[in-house]
Amino acid sequence: MGGRAPITAEGMWLGARLTVPLVPGIITFAAVFGTVCAQKGLTIAETMLINSFVFAGASQFVAMELYRDPVTPTVLIAMTGIAAAVNLRMLLLGASLRPWLGQSPAWQVYPGLYFLTDMNWLLALRYHAEGGRDWGVYFGSGILLWLLWTVSVVPGYYLGQLFAEPQKWGLDLVMPALFITMLVPIWKGRRQTLSWLVAAVVAVASWQLIGGYWFVLTGAIAGAVAGAFIDDPEPKEPARG
Amino acid sequence: MAESAWTIDGLFFLTVLAMTAATYSMRAGGYWIMGRVPLTPRVRRGLESLPGAIIVSTILPIALKGGLPAALCLAVAAAGMAVLRKDIIAVFFGVAAAAAARAAGL
Numbered sequence: 001m002g003g004r005a006p007i008t009a010e011g012m013w014l015g016a017r018l019t020v021p022l023v024p025g026i027i028t029f030a031a032v033f034g035t036v037c038a039q040k041g042l043t044i045a046e047t048m049l050i051n052s053f054v055f056a057g058a059s060q061f062v063a064m065e066l067y068r069d070p071v072t073p074t075v076l077i078a079m080t081g082i083a084a085a086v087n088l089r090m091l092l093l094g095a096s097l098r099p100w101l102g103q104s105p106a107w108q109v110y111p112g113l114y115f116l117t118d119m120n121w122l123l124a125l126r127y128h129a130e131g132g133r134d135w136g137v138y139f140g141s142g143i144l145l146w147l148l149w150t151v152s153v154v155p156g157y158y159l160g161q162l163f164a165e166p167q168k169w170g171l172d173l174v175m176p177a178l179f180i181t182m183l184v185p186i187w188k189g190r191r192q193t194l195s196w197l198v199a200a201v202v203a204v205a206s207w208q209l210i211g212g213y214w215f216v217l218t219g220a221i222a223g224a225v226a227g228a229f230i231d232d233p234e235p236k237e238p239a240r241g
Numbered sequence: 242m243a244e245s246a247w248t249i250d251g252l253f254f255l256t257v258l259a260m261t262a263a264t265y266s267m268r269a270g271g272y273w274i275m276g277r278v279p280l281t282p283r284v285r286r287g288l289e290s291l292p293g294a295i296i297v298s299t300i301l302p303i304a305l306k307g308g309l310p311a312a313l314c315l316a317v318a319a320a321g322m323a324v325l326r327k328d329i330i331a332v333f334f335g336v337a338a339a340a341a342a343r344a345a346g347l
Contacts, residue, residue: 020329021328021329021332021333042253043245043246043247043248043249044246044247045246045247045248045249046248046249046250046253046257049249049253049254049257050253050256050257050260053257053258053260053261054257054260054261054264055264056264059260059264063260070250070252071250071252071253071256072252073252075252075256076252076255076256076259079256079259079260080256080259080260080263081263083260083263083264084263084264084266084267087263087264087267087268088267089267089295089299090264090267090268090270090271091267091270091271091274092271092291092295093268093271093295094267094268094269094270094271094272094273094275095271095272095274095275095288095291096271096288096289096291096292096295097272098272098275098276098280098288099280099285099288099289101272102275102276102280109272110269113265113268113269113272114265114268114269116268118299122292122296125292129292167343168340168343168344169336169340170310170314170335170336170337170338170339170340170343171336173307173310173311173314173315173335173336173339174332174336176299176300176303176304176311176314176315177314177315177318177331177332177335177336178318178328178332179296179299179300180296180300180315180318180319180322180335181318181319181321181322181328181331181332182292182296182328183293183296183297183319184319184322184323184326185326186292186293187293191286191290192290192293195290195293195294196293196294196297198294199293199294199295199297199298200297200298200301202298203297203298203299203301203302204301204302204305207302207305215298215302216295216298216299217298218298219294219297219298219301220291220294220295220298220299221294222294223290223291223293223294223295223297223298224287224288224290224291224294225287226290226294227286227287227289227290227291227293227294228283228284228286228287228290229283230286
């Protein structure tokens with residue numbers, strides 16, 4: 001293992017195909033964002049700008065709660081701050097890519113990280129857990145997600161009522177459901193069990209005690225630290241370099 | 242404020258740029274920081290434990306907050322994946338179970 005992660009056209013195509021089950025959820029989610037922006041009084045140009053540039057669903061919704069017309073410096077700071085807070089978890093997504101991409105050149109990795117979302121991270125990581133090394137999977141998924149996200153906001157802006165009730169169809173649960181299917185292949189034994197248990201307890205506790213979105217961060221860090229200090233029964237370490 | 246569909250408020254534009262920069266710094270920051278930490282076996286094990294821990298921490302409060310339909314959705318999806326090993330089908334059944342539960346007023 002190790003070495004520069006390849007990026008191939010086949011990998012990108014695979015990444016796009018793996019994204020297919022998410023397409024209805026993405027289209028709906030972006031369309032609902034368009035509807036929210038229309039209701040808040042953004043122009044279509046402003047809606048497309050914030051949607052395509054920020055490209056981070058949950059944080060866009062929360063930031064729009066703080067939007068006021070006209071925009072003041074206070075609004076700017078508030079929206080930026082909340083976007084940073086909601087997206088803090090991305091620090092962890094990126095950190096978890098280090099073992100895979102550590103040998104790749106920075107000029108490939110850093111532009112690519114612009115496309116980092118929960119979804120292509122999840123699909124790519126599962127592919128990696130199954131032994132794949134082609135980073136094209138991440139790009140294929142990320143670019144398709146960006147295109148869908150960018151396009152779908154427009155019908156939502158103009159035809160808001162069509163997308164009024166995504167919950168009715170369970171579309172709000174597509175992401176959590178996909179997340180949990182990911183747990184099945186990455187479970188290997190005792191270390192995962194204990195690490196996930198720690199993550200679960202800390203996440204629920206901080207959700208109850210602190211609220212907000214902090215539970216993702218606190219739970220994930222606690223679980224990772226636990227995983228780092230739980231030694232596997234066999235003493236062998238994967239070779240590095 | 243008679244504005245046409247294609248006007249963009251100047252401060253709004255700056256807000257979007259600031260949000261994009263803040264979000265990108267989160268996207269790139271974790272990867273960057275881990276480049277400055279020596280990748281010892283322990284650190285590597287921690288990073289390898291991170292995805293599962295992120296997933297558990299993300300979905301557990303959703304399951305608890307979303308009531309019976311959300312919990313049912315996750316249970317069905319996990320069981321479907323364990324048995325069938327096909328994520329698309331597992332997600333479909335999970336979401337369908339939640340939609341059915343909501344339609345039934347649960």
